[in-house]
Amino acid sequence: MFTLEHALAADLFSRHLHLLWQFTRRDVAGRYRGSLLGLGWTLLSPLMMLAAFTLVFYGFFELKWPVEATGTPQMDFALQVFVGLLAFNWFAEVVNRGPVLITGQPNLVTKVVFPLSLLAFSSVLAASFQALISLVLLMLITAFLVGGNITWLALPLVLLPFMALLVGISLWLAALGVYLRDLGPFMALATSVLMFLSPVFYPLSNVPPEWQSLYLLNPLALLITQLRDVLFMGAWPSLKVITGLGVVATLLLTSGFWVFNKLRGGLLMYSDTPSATVARAETAIALEGVSKTFYRYQRPLDRLLLQFKGLARFARYDTISGLKPLDLTIQRGEVVGLVGRNGAGKSTLLQLVCNTLSPSGGRLQVNGKIAALLELGSGFNPEFTGRENVFMSAAISGLSRAEVQAKFAEIHQFSGIGDFIDQPVKTYSSGMYVRLAFAVATSVEPDILVVDEALSVGDGAFARKSFDRIMALRDTGATILFCSHSLYQVEALCDRALWIEGGEVIADDSPSLVVPRYEQFLAGDEQKERGVRQSAAQDQRRVSPQGSARLVSTQVSIDGQTANARNAVISGESQLSVKIRFASDPLLPCPGIAVTISTTSGQIVTSAGSWEAGVEVQRNHQGEGSVVLDFPQLALLKGEYHVGAYLFCERGLHSYEWVDPVSSFHVTQTGIARGVVRLPHRWHSVPNSADDHV
Numbered sequence: 112m113f114t115l116e117h118a119l120a121a122d123l124f125s126r127h128l129h130l131l132w133q134f135t136r137r138d139v140a141g142r143y144r145g146s147l148l149g150l151g152w153t154l155l156s157p158l159m160m161l162a163a164f165t166l167v168f169y170g171f172f173e174l175k176w177p178v179e180a181t182g183t184p185q186m187d188f189a190l191q192v193f194v195g196l197l198a199f200n201w202f203a204e205v206v207n208r209g210p211v212l213i214t215g216q217p218n219l220v221t222k223v224v225f226p227l228s229l230l231a232f233s234s235v236l237a238a239s240f241q242a243l244i245s246l247v248l249l250m251l252i253t254a255f256l257v258g259g260n261i262t263w264l265a266l267p268l269v270l271l272p273f274m275a276l277l278v279g280i281s282l283w284l285a286a287l288g289v290y291l292r293d294l295g296p297f298m299a300l301a302t303s304v305l306m307f308l309s310p311v312f313y314p315l316s317n318v319p320p321e322w323q324s325l326y327l328l329n330p331l332a333l334l335i336t337q338l339r340d341v342l343f344m345g346a347w348p349s350l351k352v353i354t355g356l357g358v359v360a361t362l363l364l365t366s367g368f369w370v371f372n373k374l375r376g377g378l379l380m381y382s383d384t385p386s387a388t389v390a391r392a393e394t395a396i397a398l399e400g401v402s403k404t405f406y407r408y409q410r411p412l413d414r415l416l417l418q419f420k421g422l423a424r425f426a427r428y429d430t431i432s433g434l435k436p437l438d439l440t441i442q443r444g445e446v447v448g449l450v451g452r453n454g455a456g457k458s459t460l461l462q463l464v465c466n467t468l469s470p471s472g473g474r475l476q477v478n479g480k481i482a483a484l485l486e487l488g489s490g491f492n493p494e495f496t497g498r499e500n501v502f503m504s505a506a507i508s509g510l511s512r513a514e515v516q517a518k519f520a521e522i523h524q525f526s527g528i529g530d531f532i533d534q535p536v537k538t539y540s541s542g543m544y545v546r547l548a549f550a551v552a553t554s555v556e557p558d559i560l561v562v563d564e565a566l567s568v569g570d571g572a573f574a575r576k577s578f579d580r581i582m583a584l585r586d587t588g589a590t591i592l593f594c595s596h597s598l599y600q601v602e603a604l605c606d607r608a609l610w611i612e613g614g615e616v617i618a619d620d621s622p623s624l625v626v627p628r629y630e631q632f633l634a635g636d637e638q639k640e641r642g643v644r645q646s647a648a649q650d651q652r653r654v655s656p657q658g659s660a661r662l663v664s665t666q667v668s669i670d671g672q673t674a675n676a677r678n679a680v681i682s683g684e685s686q687l688s689v690k691i692r693f694a695s696d697p698l699l700p701c702p703g704i705a706v707t708i709s710t711t712s713g714q715i716v717t718s719a720g721s722w723e724a725g726v727e728v729q730r731n732h733q734g735e736g737s738v739v740l741d742f743p744q745l746a747l748l749k750g751e752y753h754v755g756a757y758l759f760c761e762r763g764l765h766s767y768e769w770v771d772p773v774s775s776f777h778v779t780q781t782g783i784a785r786g787v788v789r790l791p792h793r794w795h796s797v798p799n800s801a802d803d804h805v
Contacts, residue, residue: 127229131236133506134229138237141494157245161193161252176314191339193249195311198335201242203302205277208234209284210295228371231281235274253342260345268348269337272356276330279363286371290415310335330359374415394478395559395590396441396464401473403434403459403614433459435614436473441592443479443558446585448605448622449594450629456614457594461485461561464592479558479590482508484549493537497528497547500536504548508555518554525580526550527573546573553580559590575699578765598626603764634714660695660702660767663735665756667774674776680745682780683789687742691756695767697734702767704728704738705757708747709772716747716787722763746789749780 142152176187212230250263288294309331310318318326327333333352340346408414409427416426434456441447449457462468463475465483491500501522505515523532526547528539536544553560562581578600585591585604595601601608601622608625610618612632618625667674668688680687689706705720719740721728730736755771780789 127226129511130226130506130509131229131232133503134233135236135240137492137495137499137503138233139240141492153241153244154248156241157193157197157248160196161189161248190249190253190343191314192312193245194338194342195309195335197242197245197249198331198338199306199309199311201238202277202331202334203306204238204241205235205281206284206298206302207295208238209281210288210291210298212281212285213289214292227285228282228368231278231285231367231371234281235277238277239274250342260342262341262345262347265348266338266341268353269334269341269356272353272360273330273334275364276356276360279360279365279367282367282371283363286367286374287415290374290411292411305329305331308332314339330356393443394440394476395443395445396439396478396592397476398437398439399474400436400438401434401463401470401475402432402436403456403463403468404471405431405433407431432614434463434470437616439609439616439619441590443590444588445607446591446593446605448601448608449592449611450596450598450601450608450626451611452633455611457611458485458563459614460611461563461592461594464559465561477559480509480555481559481561482552482555482557483561483563484552485561485563491536491544491548494535496534497526497532497536497539501532501547501551504551505554508552510555522547522550522554525554525576542573549573549577549580553577553584556587557584557589559592560584561592563594564596574767575760575765578760582764597766598630599766600764602626630714634710634712660693660699660734660758662756662758662768662770663692663694665692665754665770665773666690667754667776669776674774679777679779680747682748682778683744683746685745687745687776689740689754689756690737691740692737693730693735693758695730695734695736695758697730697732700761701728701730701736703759703761703763704740705759705763706740707755707757707771708742709753709755710787711751711753716752720759720763722759722761745778746791747778748784748786748789749778750787752776752778 176191209231212234213227216230246266250259253259284294284298308326309329315323315326315332315336327336333356337348337352341348406414406417407429408417413426413428416422417428437460449460451457459468461483462485463470464477465481465485466477467483467485491504495503498519501519502512502515505518505522506512510518526532526543526549528543528547531539531543532547536547539547560581581591581593581604591604593601593605605622608618608620608622609616610625610629618628666689668690669678669680670685671688672678674687679685691704691706693702693704695702703720703722705718707715707718709715721738726738728736728738752775753772754774754776755769756773757769757771758767759765760767
C-alpha cells in the first residue's frame with residue numbers, strides 16, 4: 112500500500128535530487144581528498160583485499176570452498192569470501208555511520224535549511240559506490256576465469272531492495288542516535304557479531320538444516336547467498352527471497368520515515384513554493400500560538416521517553432521557555448527587525464521560521480522560498496575548494512547545478528577572493544571564508560530572507576557591499592526578517608520592529624517607536640549595573656575599524672578651550688565644538704560623520720549626521736579629512752554628558768567605526784530648571800474672561 116512515508120520519500124527524491132548528488136559526491140570524494148592516489152583507492156583497496164584472501168585462505172590454510180564455481184580452487188575460496196565481505200562491508204558502513212549522521216553534522220541541523228532525511232540516502236549511496244566498484248572488479252575477474260553469465264542481468268533485482276532496506280535502517284539509526292548516544296558503540300559491536308552470524312567465511316550449507324530458516328531471517332545472509340548464486344552458480348534470483356527482501360525493505364523504509372519525522376517533530380507546516388505562487392499570497396509568515404520549550408534532562412534516556420505520549424510520564428526533566436505562545440503575521444515585502452537582549456528569544460524565532468527548530472505548540476506557515484543567514488559557511492567542507500563549496504552550499508539553498516553555473520561568475524566576483532576560489536577553504540582567512548559564504552547565501556534570490564547578525568562581514572569595503580546587497584533584496588520586494596543588536600541598522604533598514612524580551616513580544620510597531628522604548632529599557636537596565644561596569648565600558652568603548660574608514664582623532668572644546676574637568680558648558684550660553692579627523696579608502700565615496708551626545712546612563716540626548724544636513728565632507732587624495740560640528744548656545748541642563756564620534760558610509764546606512772564615549776563634559780546652569788534639555792519656549796499672559804469662571 113502506498114503510504115504517506117512513501118510519498119515523502121518520492122517527494123524528497125524529486126525536489127532534492129541535485130542536492131543528493133552533491134552530498135553523495137562530497138562524501139565519496141572527501142574520503143580520499145588530499146591522498147596521492149585519490150579515487151584510485153576505490154579500485155586498489157578491493158584488489159589488495161582479494162590478493163590477501165587468496166594468499167591467506169588458500170596459500171596458508173589451504174581451505175577449499177565446498178561448491179566449485181570457477182574450477183580453480185584457490186580462486187573459488189577467495190572469490191566466495193570476497194562476495195561475503197563485499198556485502199558485509201556495505202552493510203556495516205551504513206549501519207555504523209547511522210547513529211552519527213545527524214549528531215556529526217550539527218551545523219546542518221541548526222544553522223541551515225536542510226532536509227535532514229536526505230542524509231540517510233546520501234550515506235547509502237556513498238557506501239554503495241565503493242560496493243559497486245568491488246562488485247564490478249569481482250565480475251571482471253570471474254568473467255576472465257570462467258566467462259560471464261546472463262543471470263548477472265538480474266543483479267539489480269537483488270541489490271535495489273537491499274539498498275532500500277539500508278535507507279530504512281539508516282533513518283532509524285539517525286533518528287535514535289540523537290537521543291541514545293550509546294547506539295554508536297552498540298552498533299559497532301553488533302556488526303562485528305553479525306559478521307560471524309552471516310555466511311561471509313562459510314557457505315550456507317555449513318549451517319545445520321534445522322537452523323537455516325531462522326538463520327535466513329538475517330537480510331544480510333539472504334543478500335550474500337543470492338549474490339553467490341547469481342554470480343557463480345548461474346542461478347536466477349529466488350522470487351521468494353526477492354519478495355521477502357522487498358517486504359522487509361518496505362517495512363523498514365516506511366517505519367524509518369515515520370520514526371524520523373516523529374522524533375524530529377512534525378508541527379511545522381513548511382512550503383517552499385516558487386515565487387509565482389507566493390505572488391498570490393499576501394502573507395509570507397504566519398504564526399498562530401507558536402511556542403518553543405527547551406528541556407534540561409536528568410538522564411540521556413529522558414529525551415527519547417518524552418517523544419512518546421505513553422512514556423513521557425516516566426521522563427525526568429526541567430523546562431525552559433524559549434518562546435511563549437506567539438501570534439504574528441508578516442506580510443509579503445515587509446522588512447521586520449528583531450531587537451532584544453541576548454537570550455530574549457530572537458534567534459529561537461528565526462530558527463522556527465527557518466525550520467531548523469520545530470515548535471513545541473501552535474501552527475506556523477511559511478510561504479515562499481527561504482534563505483537563512485544564521486551562520487555563514489555552515490555547509491562548507493574545509494577540505495574542498497571554494498568552487499566546490501559554492502556548488503554544495505548553493506545546492507543546500509535549493510539551486511540546481513545549471514542555476515549555480517549561471518550565477519558562479521557573479522558569486523566569485525562579489526566575494527573578491529580571486530584565484531583562491533580553487534584552493535581548499537581551510538587555507539582561507541576568516542574574512543575570505545565569510546565573504547564567500549555571504550556571496551553564496553545571498554545569490555539565491557529568495558522570497559523570504561532571514562538574517563541573524565550577518566551584515567558586517569569581512570573588511571569595511573565588503574561590509575558595505577553586503578549591506579547594499581541586503582538593501583537590493585529589500586527593493587525587489589523580498590520579505591526580510593532581520594535580527595541585530597545595531598539599533599541604528601534596524602531603524603535604517605526596517606519598516607517594522609519587534610521587541611522581544613523573555614520569549615514575549617513587548618512591542619510591535621514602527622522602528623521609530625519601538626527602538627526608543629527599547630533604548631530606554633536598556634538605559635534603565637544599565638543604570639542598575641553602571642557602578643560595576645563603568646570602568647570596563649570605558650576601556651572597551653572603541654569598535655574595531657573595518658578597513659574602509661577610521662577615526663584618527665576627536666577633540667571636544669568649550670568656547671575654544673579643550674573640554675576638561677576645570678571648564679564647563681554654561682547652559683544656553685556656551686558653544687560646544689567637536690573636531691573629527693578621519694582617514695578613509697580614497698576609492699570609496701567619502702564617509703559620513705555623526706556625533707552623539709548622551710547621558711552617563713547611555714541615553715542618547717541628540718545626534719547629528721553630516722548626510723542629514725546635506726554637508727559634503729571634503730578630503731585629500733589620500734582619503735584624509737577633518738570636520739567640525741558646532742553646537743552654539745548648547746541648551747542642555749546641568750549634569751555630566753558623553754560625546755560619541757561615528758563614521759558611516761556616505762548614506763548613513765553602514766557604520767565603519769565609532770568611539771563612544773570619546774570625551775565627557777560638564778554642564779552648569781542658572782536657575783532650578785529640571786530635565787535634560789532646555790527647549791526654546793515663550794510665556795505670555797492671557798486676560799481672564801467671564802467664561803473662565805465656574
